Amino acid sequence: MIAPDQIDALRDAVGDGGLQEHAPVDLDGLTAALTLSPADGEGLSRTLAVLRNCGLAVAVRGSGSYAGVGNPPIGLDAFLSTGRLVGIEEFDASEGVCHVQSGTPLRDVRDALAGSGWELPLDPPGRDSTVGGCIAAASVGPRALGLPCDQVLGLTVSLTSGERVRCGGRVVKNVTGYDLNKLYSGSFGSLGVIESAWLRLRAVPERSASCEIQRSDAAGACLAAIAAARCVSRRVAAIATNGADGWRVVVELAGDAPTVERDLAWLRDEYGASDTAQEAIEQIRDLQLEVPAPLGLRFRLGALPSRLESTLVELRAGGASLLAYPGLQLVYASFSLDASPDEADVEAIFHNVKSVAHSAGGGYVCEAAPTSVKAGRDMFGDLGASAAIVRALKQRFDPTGVLNPGRFAGRN
Ligand SMILES: Cc1cc2nc3c(=O)[nH]c(=O)nc-3n(C[C@H](O)[C@H](O)[C@H](O)COP(=O)(O)OP(=O)(O)OC[C@H]3O[C@@H](n4cnc5c(N)ncnc54)[C@H](O)[C@@H]3O)c2cc1C
Helix, strand or coil: CCCHHHHHHHHHHHCCCCEEEEEEEEECCEEEEEEECCCCHHHHHHHHHHHHHCCCCEEEECCCCCCCCCCCCCCCCEEEECCCCCCEEEEECCCCEEEEECCCEHHHHHHHHCCCCEECCCCCCCCCCEHHHHHHCCCCCCCCCCCHHHHEEEEEEECCCCCEEEEECCCHHHCCCCCHHHHHCCCCCCCCEEEEEEEECEECCCEEEEEEEEECCHHHHHHHHHHHHCCCCEEEEEEEEECCCEEEEEEEEEECHHHHHHHHHHHHHHHCCEECCCHHHHHHHHHHHCCCCCEEEEEEEECCHHHHHHHHHHHHHCCCEEEEEHHHCEEEEEEEECCCCCHHHHHHHHHHHHHHHHHHCCCEEEEECCHHHHCCCCCCCCCHHHHHHHHHHHHHHCCCCCECCCCCHHHC
16 A cells, blocks of 8 residues: 555656556556656656655556566556657658657557658557557567567666666667667566667668468478568568468568569469458457467467477467467467366466477567466566576666566566
8 A cells, every 4th residue: 555645755756647546457466546657757767766765666557558468566556657758759851760758659650750751660569559668578560570679779768766877879879888778678667667769760662562372281381481581572471370270371572662573473483472462461460469268378489490380380289379470580379278277288388388489499478368377487488597687687777676576587
C-alpha cells in the first residue's frame, strides 16, 4: 500500500495531471491502482528517484499491448506510463534520421513520414506499439529487417538514480565507449526507462511485390524460404504451417524496380512462386500474435538457417503451429493447452522447446503463457553462465528493484 505522503511526493515529482488513481489493474497476479504519466524527461527522472527513495516498484508501460511479457512481477505498486512522452522532436530528411519521444505510437511516426520518401524500419507485430515498447521488447514483425537495436542510433534513458543518460546520437560517429543502446534494447524496461530515441530511417522502395510458395514438405519449404530470405530485395520472408501438413512461404520484395523484377522472376522460375496480395503479410502478422484458445503457449526461438528444417520438424512433431523468419533466424511456436492444463504436459512442452532451441543453436523466450504456467519457471529460459552478469547489471542500474522487478530473465 502506498502511504499518503509517498503519493504526495509522487504527485509533485510527476507534475500536473501525471498521477491517476484508478480501479486495481492485474498484472500476472499482482495489482496496482495508480498510474504515473510524466510529461517530460525531467518529470520522468524525478519520479524514478522518488520511487527509489520510497522503495516502490512499477511496471513500465508503453501502449501495454505486450504488457504480459516476461515473468510474474515480484513487486508492483504502480504503473509508469510513457503515454504523455509523445512527439517527433526532429526529422532530418537529408540524413534520413528522426528523434522521437518513447511513448509515441509507431503509427504516428509512419503518418508523419508519409510522402517524405523515408519510412520507419521498426515493425513490431502489434499495431499499437510505441517506439519505446518496440525497442525495449526487441520486438520484430514480418517487415523488420533486423532487431530494433539495429535501427537505433541513440537513446536518452532515465535511471532510478534520477540520472538521465544519453548514449549514441543522431549519427553513428557520436558513439564512444560501450554501445549502451544495445543494452537497453531488449531489456524490457528492467534497467532504465527509454525517454526518446534517434532512429535510422530507410528510403521508401521504388517497387514492392508479394508472392507465395506452397510446399507439402518442410525440406522444400525451408529451401524456398531461405532462398527468398537471401534475395537482395527481400523485405519479408516467412514460412508457416499451413493446415494439417502443408507449409506456406510468404515473401515481400521491395527496392528498385529492376532488382525486384529480377528476384520475383527467379522465385517464380526456381520455386514456382505465385503472386499474392499484400494482405498475406498482415495474415502472417496476425499468425505471429496468435495464442491458441482457450489457453496456449507461444515461444520465440533463435534458429540458425542450417538448423531451420530440423527445428520446424521437431516442434511440429511436438504439436506446435509454426511461423519462422529465416532472415531474422527466428521461429515462433504456439502450443494449445487444455482449459486446466496438466502440469506434466506443460513441463513436457517446455522441455521439448528447450532441447530444440539448444540444437537450433539459440535460446528461447516464452512470449505468451497463462499466469498459472509462469509460476516456478523462467519465461526467458535458462541463462546459464550469463545469469551472474544479468544479475550484476540489474544490481548496478536498478539496485532497489523499481523497474519491472522479477519480470526479466533470471527473475531480475
Ligand atoms: C495481444 C498482443 C500480443 C503481443 N505479443 C507479442 C509478442 O509475443 N512478442 C512481441 O514481440 N510482440 C508482441 N506484441 C506486439 C507488441 O505490440 C510489441 O511488442 C510492441 O513493441 C510493444 O510495444 P508497447 O508500446 O505496446 O509496449 P508495452 O507492451 O507497453 O511494453 C512492452 C515491454 O517494454 C517495456 N517498455 C515499454 N515502454 C518502455 C520504455 N519507454 N522504456 C523502457 N521499457 C519500456 C515494458 O515494461 C514491457 O516490458 C503483441 C501485441 C499484442 C496486441
